[in-house]
Amino acid sequence: MLELRNVSIDVEDHKAILKNVDLTIEDGKFVVITGPNGGGKSTLAKVIAGIMTPSKGQILLDGEDITALSVTERARRGITFAFQQPVRFKGLTVRDLLVLAAGEGTGEPGLRALLRDVGLCPKDYIEREINASLSGGEIKRIEIAMALARKTRITLFDEPEAGIDLWSFGNLIEVFGRLRGRREGTVIIISHQERILDIADELVVLAGGELRAKGAKEDILPELLQEGACSFCPEGARKGRDC
Amino acid sequence: MNAITEKLLGLISDFTGSFKGAYNIREDGSCAGRQSSENIVITPKTDKPGIDIHVAPGTAEETVYIPACVTHSDVEDLVYNDFYIGEGADVTIVAGCGVHADGEEAATHNGIHSFMIGKGAKVRYLERHIGIGEGTGKRIINPVTEAHLGEDSYMEMDTTQIEGVDSTDRRTSATLAARAHLVIREKLMTHGSQAAATDFVVNLSGEDCSADVVSRSVAKGTSRQVFRSQLSGNTRCSGHSECDAIIMDRASVSAIPELTANHLDAALIHEAAIGKIAGEQLIKLMTLGLSEQEAERKIIEGFLK
Numbered sequence: 001m002l003e004l005r006n007v008s009i010d011v012e013d014h015k016a017i018l019k020n021v022d023l024t025i026e027d028g029k030f031v032v033i034t035g036p037n038g039g040g041k042s043t044l045a046k047v048i049a050g051i052m053t054p055s056k057g058q059i060l061l062d063g064e065d066i067t068a069l070s071v072t073e074r075a076r077r078g079i080t081f082a083f084q085q086p087v088r089f090k091g092l093t094v095r096d097l098l099v100l101a102a103g104e105g106t107g108e109p110g111l112r113a114l115l116r117d118v119g120l121c122p123k124d125y126i127e128r129e130i131n132a133s134l135s136g137g138e139i140k141r142i143e144i145a146m147a148l149a150r151k152t153r154i155t156l157f158d159e160p161e162a163g164i165d166l167w168s169f170g171n172l173i174e175v176f177g178r179l180r181g182r183r184e185g186t187v188i189i190i191s192h193q194e195r196i197l198d199i200a201d202e203l204v205v206l207a208g209g210e211l212r213a214k215g216a217k218e219d220i221l222p223e224l225l226q227e228g229a230c231s232f233c234p235e236g237a238r239k240g241r242d243c
Numbered sequence: 244m245n246a247i248t249e250k251l252l253g254l255i256s257d258f259t260g261s262f263k264g265a266y267n268i269r270e271d272g273s274c275a276g277r278q279s280s281e282n283i284v285i286t287p288k289t290d291k292p293g294i295d296i297h298v299a300p301g302t303a304e305e306t307v308y309i310p311a312c313v314t315h316s317d318v319e320d321l322v323y324n325d326f327y328i329g330e331g332a333d334v335t336i337v338a339g340c341g342v343h344a345d346g347e348e349a350a351t352h353n354g355i356h357s358f359m360i361g362k363g364a365k366v367r368y369l370e371r372h373i374g375i376g377e378g379t380g381k382r383i384i385n386p387v388t389e390a391h392l393g394e395d396s397y398m399e400m401d402t403t404q405i406e407g408v409d410s411t412d413r414r415t416s417a418t419l420a421a422r423a424h425l426v427i428r429e430k431l432m433t434h435g436s437q438a439a440a441t442d443f444v445v446n447l448s449g450e451d452c453s454a455d456v457v458s459r460s461v462a463k464g465t466s467r468q469v470f471r472s473q474l475s476g477n478t479r480c481s482g483h484s485e486c487d488a489i490i491m492d493r494a495s496v497s498a499i500p501e502l503t504a505n506h507l508d509a510a511l512i513h514e515a516a517i518g519k520i521a522g523e524q525l526i527k528l529m530t531l532g533l534s535e536q537e538a539e540r541k542i543i544e545g546f547l548k
Contacts, residue, residue, distance in 0.1 A: 049530060051526055051530075070529070071526055071529040071530055072529045072532060072533065072534050072535070075529060075530050075531060075532040076532050080530065080531075081530045083523075083527065086527075087521070087523045087524050087526075087527040089524060089542065089545055089546075090459070090487065090545070090546055091459070091544075091545035091546040091547065091548050092541070092542070092545035092546075092548075093545075096541075096545060097531070100528065100531045100532075100533065100541070101531050146531070150531065150532075
């Protein structure tokens with residue numbers, strides 16, 4: 001179980017990006033965190049992965065306080081993070097990173113299956129360098145394949161749909177649908193996409209750095225999708241905008 | 244051949260006890276083994292140290308090995324190796340140099356290689372440089388490569404110096420005839436107080452010839468690197484040079500490109516990027532479970548692969 005207790009992040013001018021966030025995510029759940037841009041979603045994911053350190057509060061994994069643990073230590077405890085904007089490496093190939101993610105013992109069929117799962121032809125991609133020659137959509141799929149390869153107990157995806165073209169989006173939904181069906185670990189996705197929200201067990205709404213709502217998809221989604229104002233978002237309520 | 248030469252040969256040319264085909268092994272300025280093949284004839288020079296290597300026209304996919312080793316301090320080796328590649332030949336040349344310093348004096352190798360590449364010939368030139376030994380004397384390698392590419396010929400030069408060489412001054416020049424194509428890939432790593440200078444001069448003189456020169460380097464410690472490239476487009480041609488460097492600690496890297504177009508249809512481009520390892524690259528690999536040091540090693544290993 002992953003717990004965030006009273007987690008806050010202040011930036012230099014004392015403006016809070018996250019304000020006293022309390023959040024518990026049970027094992028095996030498929031959770032989607034949504035909310036308006038700038039609401040703190042990506043920051044929350046980075047706090048869980050250890051990339052950002054909270055100004056106050058605690059993060060617990062199965063009761064162990066992991067707040068002070070590094071990115072590496074958290075990764076080794078089973079937390080995986082797929083970046084919204086994947087990193088490019090001159091010289092390192094798709095194979096190099098998939099082997100790092102999946103483990104040295106992973107055979108060729110296993111590596112190729114990871115690429116096929118995200119809709120990439122292994123023959124065309126496995127030896128490609130992860131450099132500027134890959135399009136945004138291609139590198140995004142490789143990032144997702146790497147996260148899936150780790151098969152960890154908690155996998156965080158930061159806006160996996162960003163950069164994916166309309167034609168490939170259905171394939172992405174299938175990937176997450178299969179992931180949800182396998183129930184091999186907890187999946188936390190930051191997303192704005194209705195079709196991703198629709199396959200969640202639970203939805204978390206974050207706006208203005210605060211946790212606005214958390215609950216079963218059936219309870220939260222109808223409110224999010226209603227025309228006009230959304231009561232979870234004070235900005236939306238005031239200006240008549242969707243979250 | 245002595246044990247140090249055997250060790251150096253293993254490092255620079257994957258030597259496992261013998262070479263297949265034509266070879267010439269140079270050890271401390273002398274010949275430690277030589278063999279010609281039916282198509283590749285190696286003969287010693289009579290006017291200066293070194294050898295002539297004649298590759299017969301039409302030779303198909305043969306390899307010739309010409310490693311040079313300096314096995315102890317207080318040796319300053321100078322050698323001239325001239326290659327004559329016949330028309331339409333297809334050959335791989337495995338060169339490379341290893342220097343071993345065991346005392347206070349320097350161990351130095353100066354290898355001067357020239358290539359006359361015939362019409363339509365294809366040459367793959369692999370050059371690996373390494374320095375080893377516990378001595379305090381400097382390990383110095385100064386290679387000079389001069390290539391003349393005939394019409395429709397192709398030369399690929401893959402040159403690597405990853406460790407142990409305290410000082411190097413690497414000079415490469417090439418002149419290309421019509422439709423010739425030159426590819427250079429340099430990989431370089433310096434550490435401690437080492438110094439490396441690289442100088443490429445390419446004259447694109449034949450119509451529709453092209454050159455692609457790419458250097459990737461890592462500078463650690465207080466080491467210094469200077470990369471210079473001069474591309475001259477004298478006719479309708481295309482040339483690309485690129486210097487990509489990772490800088491660490493208190494090292495220093497200079498990239499000095501020079502492009503000269505002497506013709507309206509000369510298309511020349513240079514790219515240079517020098518910087519430290521991006522923090523986000525380290526973090527990405529750390530999210531896969533690598534420590535910061537492991538991530539750094541992996542990034543450098545990939546960059547210089």
